[in-house]
Amino acid sequence: MAKPALPTLLDVARAAGVSRTTASNAFNRPDQLSGELRAKVRAVAQAMGYPGPHPMARMLRTGRAGAIGVVFPDELVHAVSDPAASAMLQGIAAGCDAAEAALLLLSAVDQAAAQRAVAQAAVDGFIIHCLAAERAVIDSVLERGLPVVTIDNSAVVDAPSVTIAERAGARLAAEHLLRLGHRRFAILALETQPDDYAGPLDAARRRDIMYLGTRLRLEGYEAALAAAGIDLGSVPVEESFCYRPEAAMAATARLLTGPDRPTALLAMSDLLALAAIAQARLLGLRVPDDLSVVGFDDIPLAGLQQPPLTTIRQPLVEKGRIAAELLLGERAKAQSVVLPTELVIRGTTAPPAA
């Protein structure tokens, strides 16, 4: 059963007794031929099993791919399982839908493979999400010479970017806890480098934080604490990742079992916060009575927890949508868009126990 070669537009044209151009117009420009002829051509095409104009041929000729590529730092695995990343992806998808573009997902976990994938992608532009360390992949993207928009990563490439008020958001979180009267803090940080390290954030690691979001949130927390006269030396910082809850739980355990247990925990993401709360419970601590926790992101799950999570909201979906619109030219070009963050007070924060 050899697969019979699919008919082409030329075959259709011949069978219908018209020119190639007319057959093409029957599919793409109804106004260029009479309704009757159009109907006839399409009927002939249908009867022959013509699958419609060949996408690759059309792309080559028109120069438009009708798709955009989204490059993620981690494995796609995490891209889709992290609610914050997936909310952003939703936004990108929404922006694409509006422009009738498809979405090509590319992961940068294996840099060599990613570079090949980027070079081969049939797209009209790229969105780069949160890459910093994967310089080679970024360069591959730039080499394509296509439009690029970055998300959460304004510094890396000279291209329009969409970011959020990271530092201001982090400040809000810390200030909220300070207002409640807390004085003993701990910080549960996101990754600083792509090396799968989990543990205390020492001076060396603190010096080169590759992920901008991590750096800015930390700065925001510490600025607020310092302004309130808290000795930063007394604030332990543990680094872990949000896609491995066990790591975050272990980090939380380290933060909560020393002497002078903190009464307030600043978590750089909601997933970290949730893992931390789970760990706190295991240690017999009540949230928020014994420990207040503030997350970051406001993922959909955050409000459904028991108790619901106090957190810093960032417009995740919006972020993706705006990036797509910037890329697809549906929005006036701006060199960069900064979206606001906002404190959402729910049930995981309270004044410290007396």
Next chain:
Amino acid sequence: MAKPALPTLLDVARAAGVSRTTASNAFNRPDQLSGELRAKVRAVAQAMGYPGPHPMARMLRTGRAGAIGVVFPDELVHAVSDPAASAMLQGIAAGCDAAEAALLLLSAVDQAAAQRAVAQAAVDGFIIHCLAAERAVIDSVLERGLPVVTIDNSAVVDAPSVTIAERAGARLAAEHLLRLGHRRFAILALETQPDDYAGPLDAARRRDIMYLGTRLRLEGYEAALAAAGIDLGSVPVEESFCYRPEAAMAATARLLTGPDRPTALLAMSDLLALAAIAQARLLGLRVPDDLSVVGFDDIPLAGLQQPPLTTIRQPLVEKGRIAAELLLGERAKAQSVVLPTELVIRGTTAPPAA
């Protein structure tokens, strides 16, 4: 600042003083030319800002797109935010990585747009996930004449499929609760039709359940209950969707507030189960003391809940990976693969209160 036309392979060849073919080989077939010449050509290309072989032209010539399309029923929004769907997507991504293929996401929510997108997609094959109602989209996919694999939906198209032992899994869930001594049950069902209905599953809706998974899980539950002598007339069934927790919570409220409150709840997905547990708590019920709950899927979140969720595990990631492998021919062709389901007993089930 008119965009300068990007150089082509021909330009590179001329600049390097070689033929087009040799220039092409410098990029694709290192063994076809001397190392020196290859280095020289690539250096010239680099210097000219040549972005590498044009993907669309290459695709047209080679007939390979290096990507597969995944068609989802709902908005991409749900595809990526539903942990079960995203785990499956992970699997697909893993299978693609292995074959160096990219992933094109297509949503079928607007059927006309989806048909256009399918017709235009530069892919080597399609994975259809869980489509049933969107017949027009399925037909568009089939018209492309490309390889197709379906997931969770063996009946719809004559193509290789990957499914799980839905009915057997559902039986396990019900039998587990029966063994614990429960006699008063309620069922929280997934959607039966793509009409956004939430409410009791009446006879009419029960008659045409379009989503196969929903149908089979219901059959499994009821078969086990009937076999244990439970009067199915006494088992209320509420339909809702997993991507809208409020709906599932409202449905749970209806199930739990009548007379003869059930002591055991069979939820067709983990997200439904989590929403149900949240609602039960709001009603002042303790889980598992006052109400036992069994989910379905075993999403990563399930084990991290407090208490951790008893559920039916299905190999979500595996499912996606196998589908990708079937499609990409990395696995011997089989007409269909059925994956096992398994009961995972955690903390949300217990004997009914005396």
Next chain:
DNA sequence: TCCTGCATCTGGATCGATACAGATGACATG
């Protein structure tokens, strides 16, 4: 009658690459 405008249809050039068969020269072999 001739010209103009409009709707409809056609032919050739083109997008940018790869496949394939064949040319070239160096070198070893009988």
Next chain:
DNA sequence: CATGTCATCTGTATCGATCCAGATGCAGGA
């Protein structure tokens, strides 16, 4: 010295469509 082999490089045909300029026929106006 003729021949065969090998590595290296070239030229042409081709993938399947769209673009663009022009051909055709017909109706209406001067």
